[in-house]
Amino acid sequence: MNSRSFNKTAVALIVFSLLVLMGYSQDYTGIVPSQTKTVKPFTRWWWMGSAVDTLNLKQNLIDLHNVGIGGVEIAPIYGVRGEEPNFIDYLSPKWMDMLDYTIRIADSLGMQVDLTLGTGWPYGGPQVTPEYAATKLIAQTYKVKRGVVFSEDIQVKDLKEKQPATLKYLLAYGNKGGYTDLTPLLKENSIKWKAKKEDYTIYAVFEGKTGQEVKRAAPGGSGFTLDHYSTNALKAYVEPFNEALTGFEGRIRSIFNDSYEVYGTDYTPGFFEAFEKYRGYDLKPFLPLLLSKEDKEEGNRIKSDYRETLSDLLLLNFDNPWTDWAHSKNFKSRLQAHGSPGNLIDLYASADIPECETFGSMPYDIPGLRREMEDIRQGDADPVMLKFSSSAAHIAGKPLTSSETFTWLRDHFKTALFQCKPEVEDLFLNGVNHVFLHGTTYSPERAQWPGWKFYASVNFNPNLSLGEDEEQLFSYIANCQSFLQAGKPDNETLLYWPIYDVWNSYLEGNLFFQFKIHSLEEWLHNQPFYGTAQSLIKSGFGLDFISDRFIEKAHFGNGEIHLPGGSYKSLVVPTTKYMPLNTLKKLVDLKRQGAHIIFQNLPENVPGFNNYEAGNSEMRQLLSENKSLISPSRNIFSDLEMAKVLPEKLVESGLKFIRRDLEGDKIYYLVNHTSKAIDQYIPINGIYKEVLIFDPNTSNYGKAIIEVKDVGTMVKVQLKPGETLFLKTGENSEYKDWEYFEAGEITYGLSAPWKISFLRGGPVLPENDTISDLKSWTFLGKDAEEFSGTAKYELEFQNPDNTVQAWLLKLGEVRESAKIWVNGSYLGTLWANPFEINIGALHKGANKIILEVTNLSANRIRAMELRGEEWKNFYEINMVDKDYKKFDATQWKPMPSGILGPVTLVPLKKN
DSSP states (O other): OOOOOOGGGGHHHHHHHHHHTOOOOOOGGSSGGGGGSSSSSEEEEEEETTTTOOOHHHHHHHHHHHHOOOEEEEEEEOOOOGGGGGGOOOTTTTHHHHHHHHHHHHHTTEEEEEEESSSBBBSTTTTTOOOOOOOEEEEEEEOOOOOOOEEOOOOOTTTTSSOOOEEEEEEEEEEOOOOOEEEGGGTEEEEEEOSSSOOEEEEEEEEEOOOOOOOOOOOOOOOOOOOOOOOOHHHHHHHHHHTTTTTTTTTTTTTEEOOOOOSSSSSSHHHHHHHHHHHHSGGGHHHHHHHHHOOHHHHHHHHHHOOOOOOOOHHIIIIIHHHHHHHHHTTTEEOTTTTTSSSSHHHEEESSEEEEEEEEEEOOOOTTOOOOOGGGBBBBOOOHHHHHHHHHHHTTTTTOOOEEEEHHHSTTTTOOOOHHHHHHHHHHHOOOOEEEEEEEOOOOSSTTTTTOTTTSOOOOTTTSSSGGTTHHHHHHHHHHHHHHTSSOOOEEEEEOHHHHHTTSGGGGOOOOOOOOOOOOOHHTTHHHHHHHHHHHHHHOOOEEOOOHHHHOOOEEEEEEEEEEEEEEEEEOOOOSSSSOOHHHHHHHHHHHHHHHEEESSSOOOOOTTHHHHHHHEEEEEEEETTTTTOBBOHHHHHHHHTTTTTOOOOGGOEEEEEEETTTEEEEEEEEEHHHEEEEEEEEEOOOOOOOEEOOOOTEEEEEEEEEEEEEHHHHEEEOOTTTTEEEEEETTTTTTTTOOEEOOOOOOEEOOOOEEEEEEEEEEOOOOOOESSOOGGGGGGGHHHHHTEEEEEEEEEOOOTOOSSSEEEEOOOSSSEEEETTTTEEEEOSSSSSSSSEEEEEEEEEEEEEEEEEEESSHHHHHHHHTTTOOOSSSSOOOOOOSSSSSSSSGGOOOOOOOEEEOOEEEEEEE
């Protein structure tokens, strides 16, 4: 295997091979017509201060198009100091002109445009009046002895509360069990009432405001955060967009709602009425239990009902109407549900495009994949967490699952392309098929290098050193997404998410609990569900998660469980304590019809407070009456086998995979994140006459060597650490055979003097030089130490063995990518592990290698700051490092740059 990529003259051939490989005719429109423009990666495009103009908008879009970006998500944020005269107020006529121009230029380039429906995050702005701002419950207590007159002007006493609050209820609870609603006795928040029969605790319930405002708002976008539980608040919020976006119907691909970073909002006007509607009882008599700081069953049950009501309100009053509003404008909706207090599966599924995100850098066993602790944030790309978004898409029938990708992967200017590759592969492996880079900042020509930057991203700006070869990463992503958007998901097992086991927990007494990606230990890692999910994934089972709401939508037929998005052979219920009675009844009914429902244990309780004892009794009776039908599984893997759900044994090799179905043929995405090379036959489920191999990095393809067994098909694969392949089953007789190579045992070192000349970059081009030993070019002098850009390495050498017909060129350690010419022929770019390439046969006698090697921008940034040159001139968060501390590149050491080697040749022979 090799890591070469083709130049632009081969694009037509690559496209053709993709189309043919995927079973479509030479008519290119045959390849998933509704998704042709989403194959390329998109990027979040920050407009700083919205200080944009037509000339630079056009050039920015052309630059992005030229490196392989298929679309932009416009995200207006705070501005740049000194640019104030160029700021454009959000949604002003001039801003809308810039949006219109952007869409027209993007369309001319075959690109698409998404739009954040607001500035910064979360949703909010000047149109959000206090009435519709994020709201919270404030409770204040008073103690009154029996016989004492309670006379008080009821006002919020907490000096920390800066926002006005409205008194909603005044409720008295006796120490002997009495309850009295004193609200009707209030006169302009004042009361005079005598406690006649017992001692009382009086609760004053206020409707307060969180006071949260939009973070990182753009000019014209500042204001309160929106109440996300109120349809009236949503209607008022979109009113300015109804006017501003007239004429844009269908021209914007989708509107975007970022991760739920609305804090402390556990209430909305009308909450108590909604609670009674959804939960079936009046909450007011039980307020002391709700607000109790004791970890007791009844209090936790009421807290569970409260949390579930917030989830219902968010889904039914905001997310669903928000998507409906988008559709009324002929837009799609794209939503990040994580961080919300609701059922993530249902919330993700409410959008046309569910979107997850990852944050920080994950560890991998790939040799040479640097992960310097001083430069990274620890990552949280948990496969189980990632599956919530893709599961929602799969069970709801949404073809795309997107991701906010590479957020804070490393410190600024220190992320290499090869460090991005395994991170995005983990997204693909868990169902993501539509990548959004995080991201790109609009930067005008007048901005000095490095241009304008957003504080939390890997800066995929073409003007940086990363831009020299970033097209290689984007081409790889596009090739992967071509397959991962084709056909349909092919997971056979559903795994129930017992959210009530979380909701019905004490959770430190918090009514407002957020399912955040940064605190998985609070709600995911400590649950049996997590262990079961991990075990199934590691054992080779393809699975999607399912919620109670989607279980209600399920029906059984032809031996499978059918959902809006597809069919499944089995449903596993992990160890679960709390399950709604209706969910259990539906599972029993499906089981009675013949569905394979596998219980790791039987639920013990219904959740919530309303008539829970009667509900528990009915649950016990239901389980008793059906004990011959449902019982705890002794071994879920054996039970899955009985359901004819077989694991993919290829995982025993260490490979990761995801599988899709393409009109009966199977597509496998195989990834080697191990430390060892895999050169063996691997099993895939099913009997197939032929299997095609496609390398998404090189676009090479061919028929695999296979051996058909009684239980499956064995496919010969060669995957070095860091490499990936696609397999596609089907009749492929007309294609060439895949080329397998075996490396010889002899290694020839290329150690003759190398000529180095510096081609592109800055701050200045260092003098040319010649080196006898490969080492970082930073040792060649001050100019070289400060240089970020591209240098040419030239080497003349003798063919070590004229009988060898193919050679493997291994570059050793590369900082950070290298274009390769051998004897005047361009062979490709090495940008990811392993940094090696099959260069074919050499000339007899003298040969010449040319490498164009590009480092990162870190050394140039360091040099600028050491000289006292200031480039960090942004409002608000100006500028932080990966730990959210002041960014200071003067503390960095120079990053090694160039070819560090050793550079070697290894003979190859076909096998």
